[in-house]
Amino acid sequence: MSTRRVGLVGATAIGVGSMLGAGVFVVWGPAASLAGALLPAAVLLAGLVALLNAGSTAQLAAVHPVAGGAYAYGRAELGAWPGFLAGAGFVLGKTASVAAVALAIGRYLAPDHAALVATAAIAGSWLLNSRGVTRTAGAAVVLASVVVAVLVVAVYAIAAAGPADTAFLGIVGPEGGAVPGVVGGVMAAAALVFFAFAGYARIATLGEEVSRPARTIPWAIAGALAVALTAYLLLSLVLPARLGEGLVASTAPIADAVDGTWLPVPVVTFAAVAAAAGSLLALTAGVGRTAMAMAREGDLPRALARVNGRGVPALAEAFSGLAAIGLVWVGSLTFVIAMSSFAVLLYYAVAGAAAFRAAGAGHLEGWRMPRLASASGTVLCVLLMIALPWPALVAAVGTLALAAAVRMAASRASSR
Secondary structure (H helix, E strand, O other): OOOOOEEEHHHHHHHHHHHHHHHHHOOOOHHHHHHHHHHHHHHHHHHHHHHHHHHHHHHHHOOOOOOOHHHHHHHHHHHHHHHHHHHHHHHHHHHHHHHHHHHHHHHHHOHHHHHHHHHHHHHHHHHOOOOHHHHHHHHHHHHHHHHHHHHHHHHHHHHHHHHOOOOOOOOOOOOOOOOOOHHHHHHHHHHHHHHHHHHHHHHHHHOOOEHHHHHHHHHHHHHHHHHHHHHHHHHHHHHHHEEEEEEEEHOOEEEEEHHHOOHHHHHHHHHHHHHHHHOOOOOOOOHHHHHHHHHOOOOHHHHHOOOOOOOHHHHHHHHHHHHHHHHHHHHHHHHHHHHHHHHHHHHHHHHHHHHHHHHHHOOOOOOOHHHHHHHHHHHHHHHHHEEEEEHHHHHHHHHHHHHHHHHHHHHHHHHH
């Protein structure tokens, strides 16, 4: 058991930095292409799903303050296989998120060499995290503060500049998705935006390092989610108004939106890169600790449970980083976002089911989220999952099925 060193400010900053980093870079174009003028509705739907699952996650984290998040909760409340699915979903989803955020950094800094810059960013994040979670939390406080300040100024500048000359596009909906038309477009867009909201998961996965977890984790999750929801809702309103149909094709939407206003574009570019860097740090820490928790239980190779002299699962983080680098070089940005969204929604579906079971069994202490709310969060996660385009859905399901098959084979071999 490592020393608990991260307080409320550090834990909240990790969540804020994770959520704002991913959204600033990669969500708006793909989400707008699906939801069109109903982009704010997609943000609100994603925020509702995040809120319901945040309540489930917070109360479970207070009762089970250990590394692993919903993987540990699923094992404790539902059994080994649901826990495994949650853990595998988290590792897959956040590995894809690492690739997406790193690619975004590459596109901002060196568009012609985005994959190379992304590879360097992933390696740098691993080096920082290997030196201990305290440094990660400290960096997150600084980065989150800068990003929030610049976003507030950017939203004001964009709103003051007035609307675009061209009207915003209509609803397209996902190609090959299970839910067509308006509903499918909003749901698929909400699934992509949820990818940006899911940063509070990193707070729960740091359960062994957070001081006074029963109090710190719920308040940190609530604070981070409130900041992110406000920022994303404002951006979903001002970006379409400023850019019109150009939002869909924009690779740097906030920078494009402030172009021509009194706010210099380099200020936004710096904040965007800083946001992604903070997100990358938190992602690397969270996925490494979940992989470590799974390795302790034999769901991943036990070598990944090893920690270095600072108590950091550096080997597990390196394993995830190498997989993310592979996605950087072979996968498109939109594809890895959708793949991440599916896997993370699966993770939270298990968390909601675990909270529902824990409340019914009397395992929870203090404030209790209504069981109906936990159940609703689980159902909404499943609905958003099936609304995603089929290519990403099939790839994610196939990867998780392969992981399950490997786990079954390893279990049979060990029992002989």
